[in-house]
Amino acid sequence: EAGVAQSPRYKIIEKRQSVAFWCNPISGHATLYWYQQILGQGPKLLIQFQNNGVVDDSQLPKDRFSAERLKGVDSTLKIQPAKLEDSAVYLCASSLVGHGNTEAFFGQGTRLTVV
Amino acid sequence: RKEVEQDPGPFNVPEGATVAFNCTYSNSASQSFFWYRQDCRKEPKLLMSVYSSGNEDGRFTAQLNRASQYISLLIRDSKLSDSATYLCVVTNQAGTALIFGKGTTLSVSS
Numbered sequence: 001e002a003g004v005a006q007s008p009r010y011k012i013i014e015k016r017q018s019v020a021f022w023c024n025p026i027s028g029h030a031t032l033y034w035y036q037q038i039l040g041q042g043p044k045l046l047i048q049f050q051n052n053g054v055v056d057d058s059q060l061p062k063d064r065f066s067a068e069r070l071k072g073v074d075s076t077l078k079i080q081p082a083k084l085e086d087s088a089v090y091l092c093a094s095s096l097v098g099h100g101n102t103e104a105f106f107g108q109g110t111r112l113t114v115v
Numbered sequence: 116r117k118e119v120e121q122d123p124g125p126f127n128v129p130e131g132a133t134v135a136f137n138c139t140y141s142n143s144a145s146q147s148f149f150w151y152r153q154d155c156r157k158e159p160k161l162l163m164s165v166y167s168s169g170n171e172d173g174r175f176t177a178q179l180n181r182a183s184q185y186i187s188l189l190i191r192d193s194k195l196s197d198s199a200t201y202l203c204v205v206t207n208q209a210g211t212a213l214i215f216g217k218g219t220t221l222s223v224s225s
Contacts, residue, residue, distance in 0.1 A: 033212065042119070042202050042215035043159065056212055091158060104213055106158035 002026065004107035006092050012113045018080035021110045025073070025094030031055075032069055033104065034077050035091040043091055049075065082114045116141050119216035121203050126221045132193045136219050138186040138203030145205040145214075148179055150188050153200045153218065162188075162201070193223045 005024040013019050025032050030051050035043035046065065048055040051072035060067070064083070069075040079086055089109040095102045121138045128134050140148075148165040163170065165177040165186055176189040186203055203216040 031211075035215075040217070042217045045207075045212050045214070048212050050211075056207070056209070103161045106160070108158050 004092055004094055004105055006090075006107035006110055008110055009108065010111045010113075012115060013082055015084055015114050016081040018078065019082055019112065020076050020078045021090050021092075021112075023075045023077070023092030023107060025075070025092070026105055029094035029096055029105075030072070031095045031097060032075050033093040033095075034067055034075070035093065035106075037089045037091055037109070039088070046077070079112075082112075084114050087112055087114045117216075118142060118214050119203055119205055121216040122219050124219035124221070126219065128193055128221070128223055130193060130195060130223055130225050132223075133189065133191045134193060134221060135190075136188045136201055136203070136221075138188075138216055140184050140186070140203075140205045140214075142205070142208055142214075143181075143184060144208045146210050147206040148186050149204040149213070150175075150177060150186075151202040151204050151215070153202055155199075159202055159215075190221075193221075195223050195225060197221060198223045 007022050032049045034046045037043045046060045047057040047067045049069040052069050067077045089111050091106050091109045093104040093106045095104045119140050150162040151159040152162040153159040163172050165179045167179050169178045174191045178187045200218040200220045202218045204213050
């Protein structure tokens with residue numbers, strides 16, 4: 001079974017530039033999450049989708065971050081404009097249903113460096 | 116108070132040692148609890164779920180104390196391959212998403 005696919009693996013941009021990350025969850029998984037993991041920290045939830053609807057985006061900095069999940073499958077996360085503190089690994093995860101007692105499978109992440 | 120707090124670490128132990136990690140969580144409404152493992156520069160992966168009755172998987176034992184809002188992970192007979200960061204995870208109030216602790220790093224040496 002294919003896992004969660006993310007691209008690109010690495011990205012280096014200058015501050016104030018824009019960047020987009022892409023995620024393809026495991027087939028059939030209704031729930032998709034985007035997490036931000038800063039070096040030395042645990043993953044922090046940015047946004048959760050159930051199919052193509054947003055369940056929780058309370059920690060998404062909406063002035064610069066946006067995310068969408070068209071057709072309830074693939075998802076993109078965008079940052080515009082980027083700040084130095086956005087340097088982190090952006091992890092996409094998916095699970096069968098939106099209940100926390102089901103396992104979340106993570107992609108390998110996109111490592112973003114803002115200079 | 117942070118939602119999930121873990122031992123600061125790092126833990127440096129020799130092969131064969133027994134090591135215990137502790138975790139506390141702030142939301143008494145959390146219903147599900149897990150330990151995830153994250154290898155260096157890799158993604159987190161589920162290690163085991165944690166149940167009120169306690170559960171064991173080989174050398175790994177997880178315990179939950181709801182009254183104290185405390186979770187633990189015990190690793191017996193440590194192997195070199197156990198070297199990783201161990202993340203304590205609880206569900207959010209809605210029970211729909213995972214809240215991660217900062218993680219505790221374990222280094223097992225020969």
